[in-house]
Amino acid sequence: xxxxxxKVLAEGEVTGHSHTVTVDVFEDEGIRMFDAPDGTFVKxxxxxxxxxxxxxxxxxxxxxxxxxxxxxxxxxx
Amino acid sequence: MITTLTKExxxxxxxxxxLGLKIGRDSSPVDKDKAEKSIxxxxxxxxxxxxxxxxxxSPLSVLIIIKLIQEGLGKNIRQNIRQNIRQNIRQNIGQNIWQxIWQNIRQNIRQNIGQNIWQNIRQNIGQNIWQNIxQNIxQNIGQNIWQNIGQNIRQNIWQNIWQNIWQNIWQNIRQNIGQNIGQNIWQNIWQNIGQNIGQNIWQNIxQNIWQNIxQNIxxxxxxxxxxxxxxxxxxxxNLLPMDEKFEFVDVLYDLACSCGWVYTFExxxxxxxxxxxxLDERGRLHKDGGMALKYxxxxxxxxxxxxxxxxxxxxxxxxxxxxxxxxxCVDVDVRAQFVKKFGVERLKSYGKIIDSKDIFINKNLHYxxxxxxxxxNEPSLYLLMENPSVEGLFHMEGVKDCSSVAExxxxxxxxxxxxxxxxxxxxxxxxxxxxCIWPRNAKSLKEFPKVLT
Numbered sequence: 001x002x003x004x005x006x007k008v009l010a011e012g013e014v015t016g017h018s019h020t021v022t023v024d025v026f027e028d029e030g031i032r033m034f035d036a037p038d039g040t041f042v043k044x045x046x047x048x049x050x051x052x053x054x055x056x057x058x059x060x061x062x063x064x065x066x067x068x069x070x071x072x073x074x075x076x077x
Numbered sequence: 078m079i080t081t082l083t084k085e086x087x088x089x090x091x092x093x094x095x096l097g098l099k100i101g102r103d104s105s106p107v108d109k110d111k112a113e114k115s116i117x118x119x120x121x122x123x124x125x126x127x128x129x130x131x132x133x134x135s136p137l138s139v140l141i142i143i144k145l146i147q148e149g150l151g152k153n154i155r156q157n158i159r160q161n162i163r164q165n166i167r168q169n170i171g172q173n174i175w176q177x178i179w180q181n182i183r184q185n186i187r188q189n190i191g192q193n194i195w196q197n198i199r200q201n202i203g204q205n206i207w208q209n210i211x212q213n214i215x216q217n218i219g220q221n222i223w224q225n226i227g228q229n230i231r232q233n234i235w236q237n238i239w240q241n242i243w244q245n246i247w248q249n250i251r252q253n254i255g256q257n258i259g260q261n262i263w264q265n266i267w268q269n270i271g272q273n274i275g276q277n278i279w280q281n282i283x284q285n286i287w288q289n290i291x292q293n294i295x296x297x298x299x300x301x302x303x304x305x306x307x308x309x310x311x312x313x314x315n316l317l318p319m320d321e322k323f324e325f326v327d328v329l330y331d332l333a334c335s336c337g338w339v340y341t342f343e344x345x346x347x348x349x350x351x352x353x354x355x356l357d358e359r360g361r362l363h364k365d366g367g368m369a370l371k372y373x374x375x376x377x378x379x380x381x382x383x384x385x386x387x388x389x390x391x392x393x394x395x396x397x398x399x400x401x402x403x404x405x406c407v408d409v410d411v412r413a414q415f416v417k418k419f420g421v422e423r424l425k426s427y428g429k430i431i432d433s434k435d436i437f438i439n440k441n442l443h444y445x446x447x448x449x450x451x452x453x454n455e456p457s458l459y460l461l462m463e464n465p466s467v468e469g470l471f472h473m474e475g476v477k478d479c480s481s482v483a484e485x486x487x488x489x490x491x492x493x494x495x496x497x498x499x500x501x502x503x504x505x506x507x508x509x510x511x512x513c514i515w516p517r518n519a520k521s522l523k524e525f526p527k528v529l530t
Contacts, residue, residue, distance in 0.1 A: 009512050012410065013408070015383070015410060019510065031491075031493055033517060042507070042509050042514065046464075047465075047466040047509050047530045048465075048466045049530070050508075051528075052507060052514065056516065056517040057514050057516060057517055058493065058494075058514070058516075058517045059513060060492070060513060061512055062474075062489040062490065062508075062512075062513060063488070063490075063491065063492065064475045064489065065458075065477040065488070066405060067405065067475055074491075075474065075511045076407050076409065077408060077510070
């Protein structure tokens, strides 16, 4: 498990906008995880804030199907 | 310790926000005298001698010039000069030496570009920008820098002195604020003035310039207006005991008003012009049919509602957009801008709606499963959904082997999450945009997120 430099769950490749939390974030096999014993907020420039209750969490991006390449992939933003 | 603001002080906050936005969005020509005066003051107070100033155009072309000089242009210029002078003396011809020198510099630039300049710039930069860079180098070397050509320019600009100035001045000011102003007050002012302006203007621009340039040189100037105006507020609202260090805020304010970005090196400062910018109603960079941010050398950014988009999407009239070309473009944010420009109802008219469903999560959200076979000549399913945080922005994402909106939503879940059983009594999970967040080690999860923004 690797500790991420930034407290970021996902970062937009084109916009640079990111989904951030206030606690340390780790990654293992593409899954981001974090402990939030006091809860935390997920913030993003283009989305309303999400308040998370105290817990340990995992996060990942949704997937989509590309009919051209016929592959299922995590969305790119 | 100050823990409350007077009414007069509170009333100043929106005025400073407005002032900061005005300066941050200003696109007037560089005020060279004012910029030079501010830079000279900063260097003097920081213990540096007065630098030479190189007035350039866009941050891109200025950074390329800096890079070229750092990587040996200065050395090569001197070699070129010597060679040309020798040749001219030998041949005893009265040709314009400078023309020959410039010819060699130009060759050198091209060689340097071919070898050293970053891939993305080579791809993105237009011929007109190169011409402007050449002209700018010629103008500056021919004029104010020429007399110092014998010096090692490379050395002069090697050290970026921002950090030294920061240590000298800003730490003191920050300490002053921390010691005298209650946290609730300075945080409130920062959120209202500094952060607000940053989010409105330069955050977008900086991110995009950085992505295009990828050059690790710190800079300051117009884009710093958010934190300059934040500090200026403390000064002008008489919130802090003033000392000489605080004069610095006014000087930086003058600098931010007078020019665009400024790259500071020992002995040499590069000053960029201000770009013209176009914003949408939410203050995001936006121009349909042109560059949202543009410098006079032709460098700029194509953006729709704050999203950097391909030039073709921005410049093509909505009636001429090819649905087949854009419906599967890789970036979902760009695709959403395409849907907005193309028109969501028009887009739906090309497909066949398989299922539609309203789901109440933290608000009512409408989903439609659409088959776009007519466009793509094969069964192609897409889930059309409105962005829960941005009214009027629709996302269209491909799904497979689904016959209902519920199945499409399940298809979209991240792989690891999908493996967790769905149960009405399962644990709650959350979604922000395309990111799902669920409790680690959950044995089961509810079907839909508790909150979706």
